[in-house]
Amino acid sequence: MNAFKRDKKEEEDGGNPFQNLEKTTVLQEARTFNDTPVNPRKCAHILTKILYLLNQGEQLGTTEATEAFFAMTKLFQSRDVVLRRLVYLGIKELSSIAEDVIIVTSSLTKDMTGKEDLYRAAAIRALCTITDGAMLATIERYMKQAIVDRSPAVSSAALVSTVHLKNVSGDVARRWANEAQEALNSDNIMVQYHALGVLYQARKSDKHAVIKLVAKLMRSSLKSPYAACLLIRMACKLLDEVDEGTELLEFIESCIRHKSEMVVYEAAHALINLGRSSTREIASAISVLQLFCGSPKPALRFAAVRTLNKVAMTHPAAVTACNLDLENLITDSNRSIATLAITTLLKTGAESSVDR
Amino acid sequence: MDGQLLEPTLYTIKGIAILDNDGNRILAKYYDKNVFPTSKEQKTFEKNLFNKTHRANAEIIMLDGLTCVYKSNVDLFFYVMGSSHENELILMSVLNCLYESVSHILRKNVEKRAVLDSLDIVMLALDEICDGGIILDADATSVVQRVALRTDDIPLGEQTVAQVLQSAKEQLKWSLLK
Numbered sequence: 407m408n409a410f411k412r413d414k415k416e417e418e419d420g421g422n423p424f425q426n427l428e429k430t431t432v433l434q435e436a437r438t439f440n441d442t443p444v445n446p447r448k449c450a451h452i453l454t455k456i457l458y459l460l461n462q463g464e465q466l467g468t469t470e471a472t473e474a475f476f477a478m479t480k481l482f483q484s485r486d487v488v489l490r491r492l493v494y495l496g497i498k499e500l501s502s503i504a505e506d507v508i509i510v511t512s513s514l515t516k517d518m519t520g521k522e523d524l525y526r527a528a529a530i531r532a533l534c535t536i537t538d539g540a541m542l543a544t545i546e547r548y549m550k551q552a553i554v555d556r557s558p559a560v561s562s563a564a565l566v567s568t569v570h571l572k573n574v575s576g577d578v579a580r581r582w583a584n585e586a587q588e589a590l591n592s593d594n595i596m597v598q599y600h601a602l603g604v605l606y607q608a609r610k611s612d613k614h615a616v617i618k619l620v621a622k623l624m625r626s627s628l629k630s631p632y633a634a635c636l637l638i639r640m641a642c643k644l645l646d647e648v649d650e651g652t653e654l655l656e657f658i659e660s661c662i663r664h665k666s667e668m669v670v671y672e673a674a675h676a677l678i679n680l681g682r683s684s685t686r687e688i689a690s691a692i693s694v695l696q697l698f699c700g701s702p703k704p705a706l707r708f709a710a711v712r713t714l715n716k717v718a719m720t721h722p723a724a725v726t727a728c729n730l731d732l733e734n735l736i737t738d739s740n741r742s743i744a745t746l747a748i749t750t751l752l753k754t755g756a757e758s759s760v761d762r
Numbered sequence: 763m764d765g766q767l768l769e770p771t772l773y774t775i776k777g778i779a780i781l782d783n784d785g786n787r788i789l790a791k792y793y794d795k796n797v798f799p800t801s802k803e804q805k806t807f808e809k810n811l812f813n814k815t816h817r818a819n820a821e822i823i824m825l826d827g828l829t830c831v832y833k834s835n836v837d838l839f840f841y842v843m844g845s846s847h848e849n850e851l852i853l854m855s856v857l858n859c860l861y862e863s864v865s866h867i868l869r870k871n872v873e874k875r876a877v878l879d880s881l882d883i884v885m886l887a888l889d890e891i892c893d894g895g896i897i898l899d900a901d902a903t904s905v906v907q908r909v910a911l912r913t914d915d916i917p918l919g920e921q922t923v924a925q926v927l928q929s930a931k932e933q934l935k936w937s938l939l940k
Contacts, residue, residue, distance in 0.1 A: 422874075422878055423878055423879075424878060424881070450882055451882075453882075454881050454882040454885070457882075457885055458881060461787075461789055461790065461791075461885075462787060462801075463801025463802075463804070463805070488882060488883070488886070491886050491909070492882055492885070492886070495885060495886070495889055498889075524908065527908070528889075531893055558904075559899075559904075559908055562898060562899070563893075563898075566772070566893050566894075566896050566898060569772055569896060570893075570894055570896075596897075596898070596899055596900070596901075599772075599897075600772065600896070603771070603772035603896075606770055606771075610770075632852070632897065632900070635849060635852065636770055636772075639767075639768050639769070639770040640770040642767050642768075643767065643769070643770055646767060667851055668849065668851040668852055668855065671849060671850075671851055672849050672851075675849065676767075679767055680767070703821075703854075704820055704821040704822055705821055705822045705831055705850045705851065705853075705854045706850075706851065708821075708822045708850060709849075709850040709851065739818075739819075739820060740818070740820035740821065740822065740823075741818065741820070742820070742822065742823055742824055
């Protein structure tokens, strides 16, 4: 029964309902958006078609885009969640092409401050794509509130938008740093990550502020693995610039014992690429990479062998310990891994290993 | 060696793509204007990427200076791209989230036909995973919560009592209004 139904459906629309879409026809269909009351199902389908065309690389002229954009604004009348979310997507896609996009500011501000969490987070992100320098002051208060919101989705959306807004105004991150500092204490791993990103952006021009931030966070082990990776990168950047930094180096080395593989690898990668790690640190990095070489996950094996390949150029003797693991990877089903393993062995291998 | 040290930034993802089994684009997003600025360059890259990956089930590849992690199922290919110095495991976590979210949205029926039928929701999910190159969320459960699946699409058995009541109420309301 099910198969029969499906065959019939496939006959009707030739397999792909989005194949052979004509730009002009779809844009004409968009006039349906003006009907009252709005038919959410039908409009969502048409909007999906427009988004699909844009995604396929179809170019819209300014007039076409503006017309479609204005038709879309009519859909704010409907309370259908999916439709509303698609409208936000449409706003983001068309904001760079259409004119007078600023017209949706008040609708978006209303959604952003409303009760529905599902609207708020997405509305913030859409609003920030149409915000310009002049408008920033009007939304500033709401944005600061959103950053410290108890809903992680809302908080993340506001923090990520802060990062994007640097193209509009260079100092937003600095102005909202207090709120970001508060968000850094969040239990949510993504909020913590995004907050750290904003804080770094706010302070990156002031080296001493970055040193203070890193020093503080080094002691308070971050819960989020993403944030921990970012912190390692911040520490590396500092090590590259300052002369002293034993503490920073120790911190990166301690991350090798982190419980998340992502952070362990980030730390090992950092130690090897820093260029000022001592033999002891290189050795501990190599020993975790050696473990990764035997992992069932291809991405992990790839990451490990790629980094070993790199360190083999500067410290070939240290990599010799992994020769046996690397030899196993020569026959790996992933060709990139096999190639990297062979080139690494060429740098470290000795005559004694030729027989094997 | 400085080129290897990554600038501490939230911008991690260069691109995300879902292709069909002919290498044609179903959905694709590129977040860095310096990487494949035109749609023509993007499609050439996708064809190239597909040719290199569709037979080898290898999960990771370096191509055109990008690290691409990928995963396939029946007639679909999912890709996440990052810079060649990017932490591969971070990219992998995004790919897994993308795949699991789509799988959840399509109720485990991950194939082209189903993706096209729910294209709107899949687009929303993509938007929840990555915002302009920044990882917004990498947890599939929370992504699916955020995209607001249509409740009436869920089979009766999987709905909560509250959802059933709600849809019954709405149907009643509409029948009265007619």
